[in-house]
Structures are given as structure tokens and as C-alpha cells.
Amino acid sequence: MKDDVRKYIYGAITVFLLGVMTWISIVYVSACGVTLTCNRATFKVDRTPIPTLIPATLPAASNVSLQEPVVPARNSCRIPAADLIGAWVSAKAPEAAPFYFVDADGKNCEAVFGDVQPFFTESNLWRPGSLSCVSCHSGDMTVSPAQLDLSSYAGIMTGSRRAEDTTRGMDILGGGDWKMSLLYEFLASSKANVPGHEEAVIADSFVFAGTPFAGPLPTPAPTATPVP
Ligand code: HEC
Numbered sequence: 001m002k003d004d005v006r007k008y009i010y011g012a013i014t015v016f017l018l019g020v021m022t023w024i025s026i027v028y029v030s031a032c033g034v035t036l037t038c039n040r041a042t043f044k045v046d047r048t049p050i051p052t053l054i055p056a057t058l059p060a061a062s063n064v065s066l067q068e069p070v071v072p073a074r075n076s077c078r079i080p081a082a083d084l085i086g087a088w089v090s091a092k093a094p095e096a097a098p099f100y101f102v103d104a105d106g107k108n109c110e111a112v113f114g115d116v117q118p119f120f121t122e123s124n125l126w127r128p129g130s131l132s133c134v135s136c137h138s139g140d141m142t143v144s145p146a147q148l149d150l151s152s153y154a155g156i157m158t159g160s161r162r163a164e165d166t167t168r169g170m171d172i173l174g175g176g177d178w179k180m181s182l183l184y185e186f187l188a189s190s191k192a193n194v195p196g197h198e199e200a201v202i203a204d205s206f207v208f209a210g211t212p213f214a215g216p217l218p219t220p221a222p223t224a225t226p227v228p
Pocket of ligand 1: 119120131132133134135136137145146148150160161170172182183186187194195196197201
């Protein structure tokens with residue numbers, strides 16, 4: 001009787017141990033395969049499908065550049081960015097009409113709004129990493145700060161602080177008086193409390209823009225600050 005009980009107990013323990021071992025074996029084999037090294041358990045090496053990462057850059061400026069090109073655009077004028085925009089503001093030229101200026105080398109030059117527009121629409125232009133003006137001052141009046149649309153000629157002309165999409169706003173071009181304009185003020189001075197305007201963007205950098213104009217200029221034109 002005592003032996004029987006002992007037999008049952010031993011039997012139960014053996015069956016239990018066998019069960020545990022079988023279970024461990026099943027878990028081991030299913031996880032590691034039939035190996036002793038269990039390579040499968042080592043961490044997988046994470047690799048991107050791109051063998052070499054190409055350094056990302058912001059899109060380069062289109063037809064004007066603040067950095068001196070390796071080969072300066074032939075037959076183009078040299079002018080500080082601020083003077084170029086100033087010449088355009090003072091000329092009050094319609095969108096497609098040329099405006100004139102005397103460039104930093106004393107050359108008579110002409111340019112159109114298209115030469116000025118990149119300063120509003122391109123990122124990375126005023127300085128490396130700078131946001132484009134239109135990333136904030138877009139054509140969408142519901143989100144554009146100061147309800148100012150810098151994305152087009154018409155938008156710029158319509159001005160800021162517009163009540164609705166269509167209404168005329170405040171003239172940001174100072175009626176053609178560049179240095180008195182809101183545009184100049186927001187480009188030339190830093191405004192600590194206005195996001196996007198913490199730093200003045202007008203730098204000494206000059207651009208290659210416009211083309212030399214043969215003969216005397218049709219209208220009196222501003223002269224660019226000479227650049228070395
Ligand atoms: C990060 C967003 C941001 C960027 C980028 C930005 N602005 Fe602004 N801008 C603002 C804000 C915010 C105000 C002030 C809005 C207010 O006072 O209600 C403002 C105001 C202005 C004003 C004054 C309008 C008025 O009636 O008071 C002008 C002009 C202006 N910006 C021009 C520019 C130009 C030009 C650029 C590009 C060089 C530019 N902004 C880039 C956010 C931005």
C-alpha cells in the first residue's frame with residue numbers, strides 16, 4: 001500500500017518533469033531551430049534599403065542666388081538684394097513691365113517682377129535655411145499672418161490686413177517709398193515678438209539679377225550700393 005502511493009508519486013513527478021522538458025524543447029526548437037548556438041535569437045541588423053544616405057538640402061534658388069556662383073551668370077547685373085527689391089518698389093512697375101536700376105558696378109540694368117519674386121517664394125534664399133515668406137504669407141487668407149499674400153504680384157499689391165479675400169488691404173510698399181514701406185521695415189529690422197521676423201533678413205549679400213540695358217535708362221533709376 002505504501003509502495004503503491006510512492007509509485008504514484010514518483011510516476012506523477014516523472015510525467016510532470018517529462019512534460020516540462022518536452023515543453024521547453026518545443027519552445028527552444030521553435031525559437032532557435034535545431035541548433036545549440038541559437039543564432040536566431042541575436043538581434044537583426046537594421047539596415048535601410050538605401051546604401052548611402054544622400055545629404056538632404058533645401059531646394060536651391062531658381063533664377064537668383066545670394067551666393068556668388070562659381071561662374072557669375074554672364075550678362076547679368078550685380079546688386080544687393082535689398083536694392084533690387086527697392087528699385088522694384090520705387091518703380092511701381094506693372095507685373096510684366098521692366099524696371100531699371102544702376103547696378104553695383106555702375107551698369108545700367110533692367111529687371112522684371114520675376115527677378116524679385118523668388119525673394120518671397122523661395123526658401124533658403126535670404127540665408128541658408130531661411131523659410132520662404134510664402135510658407136507663412138500664403139494665398140490662404142484664413143491662415144496667412146497679417147492677412148498678407150506674398151505668393152503673387154496681385155497678392156502683394158492687394159496689401160496686408162485684408163478683411164476678406166477680395167478687399168484691398170494696407171499698402172506694404174509704402175506707395176513706392178521703399179525705405180518707408182512696411183515691407184522694408186519687416187525685412188530690415190528684427191521683431192522679437194513676431195514669429196518669422198525675429199531676425200532681419202536684409203543682408204549685405206548681393207544677387208545676380210536682371211540684364212544690362214543698352215543706352216540711357218528711360219526713367220530715372222536708383223543706384224545700387226556699391227559692393228566690393
Ligand atoms: C514664420 C512665419 C513668417 C514668415 C516666414 C514670414 N513672416 Fe511676415 N509676418 C509674420 C507674422 C506672424 C506677422 C505679424 C502678423 C501680425 O502682426 O498680426 C508678419 C508680418 C509681416 C508684415 C507686416 C504686415 C502688416 O500689415 O503689419 C510684412 C510686410 C511681412 N510680414 C513680410 C514678410 C516677408 C517679406 C517675409 C519673407 C522674407 C515674411 N514676412 C516671412 C510671419 C511670417
